[in-house]
Amino acid sequence: MLETMDTLKGRLKEKGSKLTPQRRATLNVIIENKGEHLNTEEIYELVRKDCPEIGLATVYRTLQLLEEMDIISRINLDDGCSRYEIKTDDEDHQHHHLICQECSKIIEVKIDLLDHLEKEIEKEYDFDIKDHKLKFFGLCTDCKQK
Numbered sequence: 001m002l003e004t005m006d007t008l009k010g011r012l013k014e015k016g017s018k019l020t021p022q023r024r025a026t027l028n029v030i031i032e033n034k035g036e037h038l039n040t041e042e043i044y045e046l047v048r049k050d051c052p053e054i055g056l057a058t059v060y061r062t063l064q065l066l067e068e069m070d071i072i073s074r075i076n077l078d079d080g081c082s083r084y085e086i087k088t089d090d091e092d093h094q095h096h097h098l099i100c101q102e103c104s105k106i107i108e109v110k111i112d113l114l115d116h117l118e119k120e121i122e123k124e125y126d127f128d129i130k131d132h133k134l135k136f137f138g139l140c141t142d143c144k145q146k
Ligand SMILES: [Zn+2]
Pocket: 093, 112, 114, 115, 118, 132
């Protein structure tokens, strides 16, 4: 995941900006917690271990910047907070999320499965699909058995 850090460094440089220790620490937390879908507060708590002087506002701004630079993506799971995850090169489109309504667990569906639908839509509506965000709500394996 060193590559991601280099990508960020390059994109910041293009904009005449720098990879500050705060930005590095914030991205590191998201990389190290891949698959956790951490929210802003959770990221802040973890970044503080590396940068005790950092404020919530800085973390908030850094997350916005990382999103603008296409390094991370924001997921809204309708629970009132923004969650973030790293974008990976092997994914053209965002993977889907299964959200358990009982225990709030988030499960990732790695396969797109929408290729056929996307082609139909592009043809029917003369629309170029670049990405999508899909959430499924229900009960996970553990909660189904209760
Ligand atoms: Zn797709």
